Amino acid sequence: MTERRAKIERNTGETQIKLDFTIDGEGKSELETGVPFLTHMLDLFTKHGHYNLTVDANGDTEVDDHHTTEDIGIVLGQAIKEALGDKKGIRRYGNAFVPMDDTLAQVVVDLSNRPHLEFRAEFPKEKVGTFDTELVHEFMWKLALEARMNLHIIVHYGHNTHHMIEAVFKALARALDEATSIDDRVKGVPSTKGLL
Numbered sequence: 001m002t003e004r005r006a007k008i009e010r011n012t013g014e015t016q017i018k019l020d021f022t023i024d025g026e027g028k029s030e031l032e033t034g035v036p037f038l039t040h041m042l043d044l045f046t047k048h049g050h051y052n053l054t055v056d057a058n059g060d061t062e063v064d065d066h067h068t069t070e071d072i073g074i075v076l077g078q079a080i081k082e083a084l085g086d087k088k089g090i091r092r093y094g095n096a097f098v099p100m101d102d103t104l105a106q107v108v109v110d111l112s113n114r115p116h117l118e119f120r121a122e123f124p125k126e127k128v129g130t131f132d133t134e135l136v137h138e139f140m141w142k143l144a145l146e147a148r149m150n151l152h153i154i155v156h157y158g159h160n161t162h163h164m165i166e167a168v169f170k171a172l173a174r175a176l177d178e179a180t181s182i183d184d185r186v187k188g189v190p191s192t193k194g195l196l
Helices: 036-049 066-084 134-147 161-180
Strands: 005-011 015-022 028-032 052-059 093-100 103-110 116-120 150-157
Touching: 005 066, 015 066, 028 036, 036 052, 036 066, 036 161, 052 066, 066 134, 066 161, 093 161, 103 161, 116 134, 134 150, 134 161, 150 161
Parallel strands: 028 052, 116 150
Antiparallel strands: 005 015, 015 052, 093 103, 103 150
């Protein structure tokens, strides 16, 4: 099978990002984001999805973490789309529940080429450390848009904000791993339209 991998660079007046993403990896990450909490989330995303991910990002974090977080979401989404190629043989759909102590998160993915985000999560705190928790939505929306996927995120319950966000990223990893996996029964792409 051809290696499902993409390398993307994005340079703006606010951020400079180099990203290398492999779908069929070993859970290895090399991450320099400038946003410690996002680095933590991307590390466990990589591990739980069995991807390989390298990120080298420089952004205006002296302002806040918004631009860097948003732009990494954009570039990772682009890399997912490019690495998937023609999507032949993929399962297309993925669903994962992940518990994290007090929290239960669910993520459902459809690699449909139709971007949409449903985000049903209310975090008790506005910050985890220095990270603004509203940026989770910003990251996921840009990820769904650029990967051109349906992304449904539901945090069923929880009261520790760190646990809630961590469960979301782990569930995203596992749902996306299922959706991108190859099913030998699938001939072409799993769509009556004949393309995704």
